[in-house]
Amino acid sequence: MIQLIAGARLPGGHAAADSGTGAGGSELVDVWIGANGTIRAVTPAGSLAEFDGVRKSAATTLGAEGRVLTSGLWDEHVHLGQWAQQSSRPDFVAANSPGEALTRVAKLLAPDVHGNAPSEIIGMRLRGGDWGGLTREQLDSVSSTVPIVLVGLDLHGAWLNSAALARHGFLPDHDAHVIEDECFALLADLDRVTDETLDAAIDQAAARAAALGVVGVVDFEIRWSYEDWLRRERSGFSTLRVESAVYPEHLDRAIALGLRSGSPIGDGGRISVGPLKVITDGSLGTRTALCCDPYPDGGHGRQLVPPAELTELLSRARHAGFTAAVHAIGDRANSQALDAFEATGIAGRIEHAQLLQRRDLARFAALGVAASVQPAHLLDDVPSMRAVWADRAERAFPLASLDRSGAKIVLGSDAPVAPLDPWLAISAAVGRLPAGSDVWVPSERLSVARALQSSMRGPLRPAAGDPADLMLLDSDPLAPRKGSGPDAPPFERPSVAATLVGGTLTHLA
Structure with a gap:
């Protein structure tokens, strides 16, 4: 020491x-x-x-x-196990059309110098939502026998060929595009490895994070992670401070064990139980973020947790000693999340807070609810925002407005949606400058000092x-x-x- x-x-x-x-x-x-x-x-x-x-x-x-x-820096929103595994998979973020995506798949399918060809293609961060995605026929034209899975940029959707749909248990007539719960189950299936393999990958990911100045993360892995982190802590993991979230389906289990937000996991003092994580709407890429105004092709997105159910859930969590982290991307989802915080008095934050109504800006500070934002998403989401939120662009990623209102802002990556790299988040919050595009609403830039402070505890x-x-x-x-x-x-x-x-x-x- x-x-x-x-x-x-x-x-x-x-x-x-x-x-x-x-x-x-x-x-x-x-x-x-x-x-x-x-x-x-x-x-x-x-x-x-x-x-x-x-x-x-x-x-x-x-x-x-x-x-x-x-x-040191904190990444306030990661899926650490997914990041540890998926960061080594082929990245499709640069594919700007179906043709470019299919060409990349074809190259990946080609045998190597020894004549060995892959038995499955799993690609990450496909921008399919920007240009309508891929059909089974398009994917099957590249290969009808080798399973192909291309996971969307936001992890809320994926595109599969016929062989992949069959391998992962989907019905023969299922569309190539799987979203939300079906996609989450698919990702869990893709990431199923032994504890030893997963822990080794997390050790490597943690070392990479430490090399960037990261001292802590809030881990939103979608699984019961308490035993995972207890095992890692007993095996000597100490590279990062970790707060491990609990999901609603595991809340009763956590309460039965006497756990609450802040409860230590192990004896080292660096790993603890995090907030209750609740996902209330979808994402921009799948057009399922819950919005007040309709999308150009109709519909307002998806409401995954009705307001009354959210209020009851947060109330129960508060009485059990938990804080809350509520996923809300669309402006209607954010309004409903703030309503639930107000009704229950639970402490916590809204994850993403991507699109907000002007009247809701001041409510964050008034209710003591933090805005947990991932600025690197702005760099990736501008094409989709131009396509479906052009009439509400001024209200997307309103960082400076939140800051002026007195709201607490904390920054993260949502890795593997974006790389676990707080410096990228800071740069995006300060510059708001997607590659090949103009600055996205310059008035909403944060100062370097504010962006840095929002990445630190x-x-x-x-x-x-x-x-x-x-x-x-x-x-x-x-x-x-x-x-x-x-x-x-x-x-x-x-x-x-x-x-x-x-x-x-x-x-x-």
Whole structure:
């Protein structure tokens, strides 16, 4: 465990120095870390030879060498097991038409240099919702014998050829497109592996996350994960802090075990029970997000949990000691979710909060409900939003409006829908600039400081008493960006030199 980080800078030093406040400026500091994993003191570099009985010369020291020290990042919305497995599968996000998707499938089916051909194709992040998807006939024209599964960008839908439909138990006359519950069951089937295989994949995914400065995640894996995390914790998993969500079908089981949000899982102090996760509507890609106004081809989306049922469920969860994380993408779904929070008084957040009515913006802060947003979805969803939400574009991903209203915003990825990469989320929140497109509603950009803070649970400038969940960066993310004009990057990603959780190194470049 690190006892001393020597010679670091705190972020925003340029601003402090210019203001003349003397709030640290660009001076170097030493950060002393206690045995309990919290910061004991932040002192001018070299000013103390000893602190609280720990001699500098004998301390386990991480030399910062002038790098920038700030709080580590959280990804507030991941499906960690799915990300660990699916991130290695072929990515179809760049396919902009049926022809491009089918060409990529054909290339994947081609035998390798040894003459070996795949027995199944599982592709991820297909943008089929943008251009109408694929038919069985189209997929069968590439192969009628090798199962082909192409999972949609948002994980709420997938396209299968006849061989895949048969393999995964669908009726012979089923359409190629499976959505919502059928798709979730399909994904669970695709991801079914041994515990050992899954845990090894999660260890690797956690190490990759730590290399990005990530210190914690909220895990929304759609399964009973309590025993999974208990097993991993007992096997020594300690790379990340993890809050593991519970779904409604498992709530009674959790209550019977005496669990509640915040209950520890294992004895290490890094893994705990998270919120109750409730999915109340679908997604934009499948046109099932529940909206007040109809889609161009009719329909308002899908209501997966009626308002009265949602209120009863959240009330029961609150009395059992749970917080809530309510999935709501469409504006009607968000209104109904806020109504349920108001009726029950449960603490928690709305996951996605993608499309909001103007009158609902102030309700987040008034009710103490956080907006848990995945800004990288904006980069992927612009084609769909232009196609079906063009008349409500100003209300999609209203980050700055939520911020001005006083709402708490927390950022995540929804990995594997988008990569587990908080820097991508920060960049998307600041720039709102999809590839090959104009800025999506520039007035809704977040500042770099706000986007960073929304990706952290600790402060931008750590101080005594804060957890030593930290990252050491090669550059200051709050420094003025280089260059100017429309071609200048809205945010410059820093390199992560080290990551610590509770004072213990989890990554060192």
